Amino acid sequence: MLNNLSLQQAKQLLRQKKATSLELTRFYLERIKKLEPKISAFITVCEKEAQDQAKKADELLSQGDKKPLLGIPISVKDNFNTIGIQTTASSKVLESYIPPYDATVVASLKRAGAVIVGKTNMDAWAHGSSTETSDFGPTKNPWNIKTLPGGSSGGSAASVAADEVVASIGSETAGSIRQPAAWCGVVGLKPTYGRVSRYGVVAMGSSLDSPGPITKTVEDSAMILNILAGKDKFDATTSPNIVEDYSKNLNKNISGLKIGISSKYFKKCESEVEKKVEQALKVFEELGAKIQEIKLFDPQYAIAVYTIIQRAEVSSNLARYDGIRYGNGRSKFGEEAKRRIMLGTYALSAGYYDQYYNKAQKVRTLIIEDFKKAFKQVDVIVGPTSPSTALPLGASKGHPMFGEMADILVEPSSIAGLPGINVPCGFSREDLPVGMQIIGPQFSESIILNVANQFEKNTDFHKVKPKL
Amino acid sequence: MKYTPVIGLEVHVELYTKSKMFCSCSADYFGKKPNTHTCPVCLGLPGALPVPNKKAIEWCIAIGLALNCQIPTFSKFDRKNYFYPDLPKGYQISQYDQPFCVNGNITLSNGKKIRITRAHMEEDTAKLTHAEVNAKNVSLIDFNRSGVPLVEIVTEPDFENAVEVVEYLKLLQQTVRYLGVSEADMEKGDMRLEPNISLKRPGENGLPGYKVEVKNINSFKFVEKAINFELERQKELLEKGETPKQETRGWNEQKQATLSQRSKEEAHDYRYFPEPDIPLFTISREDVTKTKKSLPELPQAKLARFKKQYSLTSYDAEILTREKQTADFFDEAVKIGNAHNIIPKQIANIIINKKTDLEKTLPAELIRTIKAQTSRVTIDQSDLEKIVGEVIKENKNIVAAYKAGKTNAIQVLIGIVMQKTKGQANANDVKSLLENQLR
Ligand SMILES: [Zn+2]
Numbered sequence: 067m068l069n070n071l072s073l074q075q076a077k078q079l080l081r082q083k084k085a086t087s088l089e090l091t092r093f094y095l096e097r098i099k100k101l102e103p104k105i106s107a108f109i110t111v112c113e114k115e116a117q118d119q120a121k122k123a124d125e126l127l128s129q130g131d132k133k134p135l136l137g138i139p140i141s142v143k144d145n146f147n148t149i150g151i152q153t154t155a156s157s158k159v160l161e162s163y164i165p166p167y168d169a170t171v172v173a174s175l176k177r178a179g180a181v182i183v184g185k186t187n188m189d190a191w192a193h194g195s196s197t198e199t200s201d202f203g204p205t206k207n208p209w210n211i212k213t214l215p216g217g218s219s220g221g222s223a224a225s226v227a228a229d230e231v232v233a234s235i236g237s238e239t240a241g242s243i244r245q246p247a248a249w250c251g252v253v254g255l256k257p258t259y260g261r262v263s264r265y266g267v268v269a270m271g272s273s274l275d276s277p278g279p280i281t282k283t284v285e286d287s288a289m290i291l292n293i294l295a296g297k298d299k300f301d302a303t304t305s306p307n308i309v310e311d312y313s314k315n316l317n318k319n320i321s322g323l324k325i326g327i328s329s330k331y332f333k334k335c336e337s338e339v340e341k342k343v344e345q346a347l348k349v350f351e352e353l354g355a356k357i358q359e360i361k362l363f364d365p366q367y368a369i370a371v372y373t374i375i376q377r378a379e380v381s382s383n384l385a386r387y388d389g390i391r392y393g394n395g396r397s398k399f400g401e402e403a404k405r406r407i408m409l410g411t412y413a414l415s416a417g418y419y420d421q422y423y424n425k426a427q428k429v430r431t432l433i434i435e436d437f438k439k440a441f442k443q444v445d446v447i448v449g450p451t452s453p454s455t456a457l458p459l460g461a462s463k464g465h466p467m468f469g470e471m472a473d474i475l476v477e478p479s480s481i482a483g484l485p486g487i488n489v490p491c492g493f494s495r496e497d498l499p500v501g502m503q504i505i506g507p508q509f510s511e512s513i514i515l516n517v518a519n520q521f522e523k524n525t526d527f528h529k530v531k532p533k534l
Numbered sequence: 535m536k537y538t539p540v541i542g543l544e545v546h547v548e549l550y551t552k553s554k555m556f557c558s559c560s561a562d563y564f565g566k567k568p569n570t571h572t573c574p575v576c577l578g579l580p581g582a583l584p585v586p587n588k589k590a591i592e593w594c595i596a597i598g599l600a601l602n603c604q605i606p607t608f609s610k611f612d613r614k615n616y617f618y619p620d621l622p623k624g625y626q627i628s629q630y631d632q633p634f635c636v637n638g639n640i641t642l643s644n645g646k647k648i649r650i651t652r653a654h655m656e657e658d659t660a661k662l663t664h665a666e667v668n669a670k671n672v673s674l675i676d677f678n679r680s681g682v683p684l685v686e687i688v689t690e691p692d693f694e695n696a697v698e699v700v701e702y703l704k705l706l707q708q709t710v711r712y713l714g715v716s717e718a719d720m721e722k723g724d725m726r727l728e729p730n731i732s733l734k735r736p737g738e739n740g741l742p743g744y745k746v747e748v749k750n751i752n753s754f755k756f757v758e759k760a761i762n763f764e765l766e767r768q769k770e771l772l773e774k775g776e777t778p779k780q781e782t783r784g785w786n787e788q789k790q791a792t793l794s795q796r797s798k799e800e801a802h803d804y805r806y807f808p809e810p811d812i813p814l815f816t817i818s819r820e821d822v823t824k825t826k827k828s829l830p831e832l833p834q835a836k837l838a839r840f841k842k843q844y845s846l847t848s849y850d851a852e853i854l855t856r857e858k859q860t861a862d863f864f865d866e867a868v869k870i871g872n873a874h875n876i877i878p879k880q881i882a883n884i885i886i887n888k889k890t891d892l893e894k895t896l897p898a899e900l901i902r903t904i905k906a907q908t909s910r911v912t913i914d915q916s917d918l919e920k921i922v923g924e925v926i927k928e929n930k931n932i933v934a935a936y937k938a939g940k941t942n943a944i945q946v947l948i949g950i951v952m953q954k955t956k957g958q959a960n961a962n963d964v965k966s967l968l969e970n971q972l973r
Contacts, residue, residue, distance in 0.1 A: 145582045147574075160580065167574050169581055258580035266574075266581040302585045302812050384612050385624020386578050414615070414805035423807055524762055 068093045069229065070531055071393030073138060074288035076232045080127055080137045081452070087127065087137025090232075091120035091181050096182065097228045100534060103507045106205050107215075107225040108450050109144045110152050113186040117179040121149040124178065134293055136179030141225045141234040144185040145192055146172050146277070146423060147266040151182075156200040156267040156521045157190040158398040159387045169266025170298045171235060171277050174452050177292045183231055186221030191384065192237065192270040195245055195469035196462035201400055204459060207250060207531040209498055213456035216472070222280045223250035233281045233290060239271040240372050240480035241452075241473030243278050247488040248451035248501025253518070253528070254280045255287045256476075258508045259483035260305040262291075263298035270385040271376035274480055282520040283528060284489065286311035291511060307509050310393045316519040321354025323517065326444030335453045342492030343450045343459040349524055350448070350517075360440050366431055368478035369470045374426035375412050375481075381410025405466055436483045441507040446517055448504050450475055451488045455498035479505045489518045490527040499527075535773060537733040539700060539765050540742060542691035546684050546726040547716050548658060549593050554681040555583030555657045555736040556627065562677035564722055571732035576681035580623030583811050584657075586611070590683035591634065591655060593715040595817070595825050597685055598635025600709050600832055605822045609634050611655070611809040616802050619675060620659040628686075630806040634817070641797040641834070642701050649690035658682040692739060700754055709935060710835045712858045714767040720753050727751055729810060731764045733772055746776055748792055760785040764792050818832045836861055844878035845945035846867060854884050860885065860892060867897035875902050879949030881941070883957075904957070915956040918951075922967045925950050936972060942966055 068090060070080065079085045098111055123137035145155040147165040150174075154160040168176065175182065189199040197220025198204040203219045207213040207472070215224040219236030219354040221344055223246035226234050236243045236302065238256040247254025255278045258455035262277045271274065279290035295309045327347065332340050347357050384407055389395035413422040440447060452472055455456065462468040470477070479486050502521075506514040522528055552555050554561045555574035574582035595605055612630035633654030641649050665671050680841040687706065693699050707718040708724060718725040728749055732742040746768065762786075768778045783792040831839070833855055840851035842863070855861045867881045881900065884890055890900055925947055926933055936943040944965065951964045 145581075147579075155580070165574075165581075167579070167582075210682070238868065263827045264581075265583050267743070300585060301583050303583075303810075378807060382615050382625050382805075382807070385615060385617065386580070386622060387625060388617060390619055391622070392580075411805065414807055416803045416805075419805075419807070 068280070072234055072282045072352055072386070073135075073233050073289055074283065074465050076138055081398055087120040087123040087181060088117060090138045091116050091136065091183065094183055094231055095341075096407075098459050101228050101230055103182075104133075104206065104211055104226050104534070105208055105224050105230070106203055107155065107186055107221040107228060107230060108141070108184040109154060109202055109221070112151055112182060112241070116149065116181050116183040116223060123179055123181060124154045125183050131179070133177075133179030135175065137181060137526045138179070138232050139181045139183045140175065141184050141186045141222060141231040142172060142175070143188055143189060143219050143222050143234070143235060145268040145270075146235065147184075147268070148172050148182065148185065149207060151185065152203070153185065155191050155203055156188045157403065158201040158402065159394045160268075160392055160395075161392045165259060170300055174293050175235070184225075186219070186225050186234060188221055189218035189402070191268070191380070191403050192218040192242055192281060193380070193406055193469070194462060195241060195472040196456060196457075196458070197224075197246070198222060198462045199400060199402045200398050201398075206459070207335075207456045208534060209251060209496075210496065211249055213458055213498065214249065214450070216249035216456065217469075218242040218246075219254075220246045220250075221281060223247050223254065224281060224284060226250070226252045227532060229350070229531065233279060233286055234295075235277060235290070236280045237267055237277045238480065239274045239276075241278075241476035243280060244451050244476050244486055244488040244501070244503055245473055246490055248332065248503075249266050249282055249456040250497065251527070251530070251531055251532070252280055252282060252429035252500025253284055253287050253490075254278070254488045254524075255289060255503065255511070255515070256289060256480070256486050257295065257511055258485045259304070260303050261307075261485070261509065261511065263296075263301040263302035263304050264293045265298055269379075271379045272484075273379060274376065284487070285313070285316060287487065288316055288515045288519075292516075295511075301436065305509070308517050310512050312512055312515055318516050319354070320350070320517055320520050322445070323348055323350075323355040325357050326360035326440055326447045327357060327449060328360055328447070330362060330364050331449035333451045334365065334474055336455070339450050339452070339454060339493045339500050341378055343448075343502050345503050346491040346521065346525075347448065349521055353520055353524065358444060359360050359389055361362060363433060363436050363478065365474045365478050368481045369474060371426045371429045371433065372477045372481055373409075373470060375430065376411050377406050377410035378423050379410070380406045380415065401403040402466070412511065430481055433478055437479070437482045437507070446504050446506045446510075446514055450503060451501035451503040452476075455494045455496070455500055476503065484508060485511050485514055487518045489516050491521070491525070492527060493530070536704075536736055537769055539694050540691045540732045540734050540744075540745075541693035541695075541761065541828055542730045542831055543689045543693065543702065544728045544730070545687045545703070547597070547687065547710055547718055549683040549685060550716050550723045551587055551590050551593065551683055553587060555590055555683040556681055557589050559570050561682045563608065563682060566678055568674070568676035568678060571678040572680070576622075577677055578680075581717070582813045584627055586681060586812055586830065587905065587962075589835060591815075592686045592825060593713070594634050594653060594655045595822065596686070596713050596715060596829060597710060598638060599822070599826050599827060600713060601635070601638040601640055601650050601653060601687065603635035603638030603650060603653060605635055605817055606632065607630060607817055607819075609815040609817060611812045613654075615805040615821050618659070620662050620680075620827060622660065622677065622955075626656060626659065627809055627812070629654035640705060641704065642698055644694070644698075646696075646698065648692045648702055651688045651690055653685055653687045656684050656685050656686060675936070691732075691745075695861065696758040698758055699761060702753065703757065705833060708856065712830055712833055713957045716894055721754065729757070731761060732778070733765065733768045735772065742796075744780040746778060746780070746792075747782045748785055749756050749782060749795065750786070756785055756787065759790065760792060763790070767792065830833055830858065839924070844882070845942050846878065850882045850886060851947060854882060863892050867900050870901045871904070874901055874905050874913065875960065876901060877945060877948050877952065879945065880904060880952050880961065883953065896927075907957055913955050918959050918963065919956065919967060921954050922971055925954065926968070928949060931970065
């Protein structure tokens with residue numbers, strides 16, 4: 067009865083008193099115990115804390131409390147600070163770091179009554195798209211444990227796909243939510259930059275980082291965004307724009323909706339991926355949407371821009387781990403972090419700044435303009451999320467640009483700060499999930515969630531679960 | 535050979551805002567228990583983000599306006615990347631190419647204009663103490679100061695000697711005190727300065743090819759000593775045909791000398807880039823106008839007004855305007871004194887001779903005291919006439935000025951008479967006697 071519950075279903079179960087939060091929490095803790103040797107989605111499982119939170123939730127539930135996530139077991143990526151619970155960002159540098167404060171996202175989840183069952187694995191410092199660069203070992207894809215879950219929020223996506231939790235929170239700099247969601251066959255929403263607070267998220271690319279939900283359904287995604295979105299007095303880059311009720315507009319008719327596609331995005335893909343996304347477009351057409359080809363920059367420019375800006379910000383953001391605090395020195399940095407620190411430091415150096423960082427910022431502005439132009443013609447842009455399905459374990463080794471290639475189709479929208487959502491849209495011959503992304507203009511979360519939900523309602527891909 | 539000193543100044547002023555620059559911790563760190571005014575932001579913990587203090591920015595702009603700066607519409611913060619144990623993030627949030635204030639100036643008493651390049655905002659660092667703990671030499675870090683707002687004011691190399699520098703510094707200190715944004719106490723470290731000093735050879739065009747930055751100067755006394763020492767040191771080198779090294783030197787009070795700290799080769803590349811955690815600022819012209827209007831009368835303007843309006847000597851006016859509180863008190867006392875035939879000079883004398891504790895006295899009380907004194911002891915009319923006659927004889931210049939039409943000059947004469955009679959005369963009587971005799 068407790069298997070494969072969506073957030074919506076779990077919520078009903080608890081409200082109707084068919085299960086208690088403690089039962090639900092223990093069910094997941096058991097499942098984690100059983101599956102973790104195979105999947106390794108978690109770095110820390112908070113067995114005691116989770117049960118304590120569940121007990122408290124049950125008390126409140128019995129009093130009729132209506133907190134939106136009351137008693138729901140979820141996982142959180144390990145780059146979100148959690149008070150009193152080890153937060154490593156999957157790096158040995160922070161191996162023994164216990165934060166004295168909660169990230170705003172974590173505080174919001176707690177306030178909504180969520181039960182945090184654990185912290186999920188990721189690429190160290192979120193540098194990667196495989197979760198293979200974690201200093202604590204890779205996470206495996208629940209659909210085929212010989213393949214990668216994607217990353218950097220690979221642990222979060224895998225924990226949801228393996229039904230180790232009801233939902234999870236990830237963070238995306240460029241692809242880190244959408245790409246693992248695609249490879250693990252779940253829903254991943256990257257909100258507009260500034261829609262969800264970054265306060266308390268171990269910084270990667272500060273001008274890009276966007277926390278967001280990874281869930282089993284689109285409806286769940288909207289429900290969690292309702293809790294996370296909004297201005298935060300601790301993050302000066304959060305937007306004062308009004309937070310909509312994202313659950314409200316999920317069932318709007320999309321007849322007449324203009325969907326843009328760029329052949330440049332499809333050409334980069336494996337033919338199987340291309341085919342599945344094209345079939346998905348037919349679903350939209352049947353629902354009355356109009357598909358039209360639009361002109362967009364080749365995503366390769368976004369890669370160049372992203373590589374410079376993100377490395378520059380990383381080199382500065384990681385400077386604080388200088389060996390004086392946090393217990394471990396710089397020798398604990400992994401290969402990828404060192405590579406990024408060096409590249410970023412170089413790009414910001416006197417004499418190179420104009421050539422690299424400054425130029426990248428200028429091209430970034432052009433990419434933003436490019437999307438603005440596109441959104442004058444269409445309502446949303448649809449395309450494949452990743453050029454491939456999950457690659458085998460070890461695929462990222464020795465490929466410093468692995469992430470950039472795996473994320474080529476999500477980097478342009480990240481660079482532009484746009485919201486995007488991945489929804490499962492089919493399976494490959496090897497039974498690996500294929501993901502489709504829907505991108506909208508800034509702060510159009512309501513629109514892309516509705517489009518995604520219309521697709522989900524008219525397809526069954528989200529109902530197929532990995533055999534574990 | 536005659537060398538011309540070329541001196542520029544960088545001054546850091548710590549603002550007395552309630553909270554720090556980027557978090558809500560108290561900025562009042564002086565003498566507090568170490569590491570009690572801290573939070574994730576000023577400790578630079580993973581994930582913490584800076585949120586700029588609006589008041590601090592407003593005050594920075596007020597300082598800029600007081601220094602006749604322009605306030606650009608667009609401004610931003612940047613990261614200045616460097617390693618030091620007192621800098622927990624590995625970078626300092628500062629301003630690089632778009633500071634809040636640019637192109638100002640200040641005029642010295644000799645009429646010389648000192649150009650102010652810029653005034654920008656940044657955050658202070660933590661404080662290192664080197665101590666012995668359990669028989670081990672250790673460095674301790676106190677983060678109470680980390681993130682306290684600083685305004686850095688940079689001048690063009692327009693100074694030619696230490697006297698000019700000290701006058702500028704005193705004026706700057708007085709100005710920020712008038713604005714009420716800092717105590718600018720050098721001993722406490724509220725105001726820190728780094729002069730850069732070089733010498734220009736006779737006939738040399740442009741700036742000298744080197745400059746020496748001097749640090750560790752924490753009192754007005756040291757400023758003069760350090761600059762003069764450095765000028766002498768560089769002169770000796772130049773006379774030997776050598777060019778002084780471009781370097782950073784520190785003032786050593788014990789040795790009464792500047793000592794080399796860091797040479798050009800070790801100079802930092804700070805890898806500035808725009809701070810992504812803080813959005814750009816658009817400073818509206820309305821806000822600038824509002825801040826400008828809210829500025830108090832500034833020290834130089836007040837000094838000029840006191841001399842003119844109250845016919846005070848430069849000496850008196852300077853003392854009375856040194857601190858805003860004294861000046862305000864004086865203004866108020868004069869206003870009340872007017873109705874009681876008490877002239878500004880009488881009030882000035884009492885304040886300057888510190889005959890009264892301004893903190894415990896109200897201006898009206900002071901006037902009452904003066905009145906009581908003057909009415910109690912009165913001087914003999916013939917004695918007064920004699921003194922008036924003497925004063926007229928002894929102050930020919932003032933008399934001449936009066937006769938030439940500067941009627942205000944009579945106030946000066948009244949003042950002198952009042953002083954000679956030790957305040958026992960009635961100012962109005964003195965005035966009519968003077969007018970009679972001068973007719
Ligand atoms: Zn603080």
